[in-house]
Amino acid sequence: MVMKILSVKNLEIEINSVKILEDINFEINKGDVLAIIGPNGAGKTMLLRALLGLENYNGEIKWAPEIKIGYVPQRMDIETDIPLTVREFFYLRDANIDEVKIKEALAFVHLDEKILNSGFGEISVGQRQRVLIAWAVIAKPDVLLFDEPTADVDIVGQKSIYEMLHKLQHDLNLTVILVSHDLNIVYKYSDKVICLNRKKICEGAPNEILNTERLLEIYGGEKAFYHHQH
């Protein structure tokens, strides 16, 4: 059975009377991977923040009842010497966290348990991104929101993060909403794509959307794009 998990209607966000987003409409079903793409400043992160309830908006954002949302931020502005271990970072979550759950979550993202004793600021960006994913999935959410999950990660790291995401989505039947610049990744892993440039410009399956004319429209004709031949 297809279960609708989120519906967004006539969403509009204004900051200091400048419209950041307008006329956004879409729906997501359980188990879908929705990718939100668009150039810098298109309002992608804003949309994600509105979905989380972090921004004021007009219009409607309706989640299915009792939905648990996990969130993985784009990057964390963290000092390398922050006095916080990875283990403590997990325990900040809530009182129900225990060692067994933490180790399970770490296994999901292919991190060694040894990382628990490291400082949260001294691990690599790629490792931290995995810790954040583990942190988000530890409470078994229904939906995972990802903001540019691989922004500062090298190419090998990016690939493994997405493969892991794919596996997570498959194993846990997660619904995933992800913001990404990387069209190859979007093409490979998403079921549905929304392209934004303040307004929603297109919506559909990746192979319908990601053709050259559309991309020219979104990115203003400068973005080179490698089209997969499957």
Added chain:
Amino acid sequence: MDINLLQPILTAAFVAAAASLVGSFAILKRMALVGDAMSHVALPGIAIALLLNLNPFLGAIVFLAVAIVGIWFIQYRSNLSIETTVGVFFTASLALGALIAPEHELLEALLGNITDLSWQESLVSIILSIVLIAVILRLRKKLALSMVSSEMAHSIGIKNKRLEFIYLMIFALVVSLGIRFVGALLMGSLVIIPAASAKNIAKSLNSFMGLSVIFGVLAAAAGIYFSSIYNLTPGPIFIIISVAIFIVSLVIRGSRK
């Protein structure tokens, strides 16, 4: 040791413990200067209370509460950075306080003197410190998470704005308590230096908070003790000892690299 010293040492130790605990979160949030600004905001409150023959603590807390609401409100309602708003409050209040305060009281309001406290005032300070410590310890996980990433905190249902307001209020209470000890000029250091020293050494949140409290209490007790021996104002002595601890912590940090 002189038995008369026990009361101010105990009071200073508890106030310093509460202040360093609050300070460890101020350091995490990188708002080290807010403590300074707040203590300056308290000055006109103290001055007015002195003029009206009221307890200076009351004057300080009323002014701080108003300032907190102002800072909090401006931060969420305008695009001005917290540094800017706090900077404006800071100098305006200091100027106002210096004008209003009776001249012979001004020095004490600026530099503090904990040895002047009556035993009732000491008792109230100690009890209030214990309450503040308990509240901070209870909120520590939420506070830390909200400071590391407010978005992630929000995603698990933490009300960041409310939490921040509570934290600022606790901060204001600690400042009001500490002002009697080190005075309005040096209050920021009572909050920040022990935590800054702890951060140089600590790797985990628990050791960070623990060390911060230990450094604060040590410097407070030693500050009172030495000031009584050499008949000096305790506030500045406390700060100098704290800075000495900070330098040692820097050396330890450097030697690890």
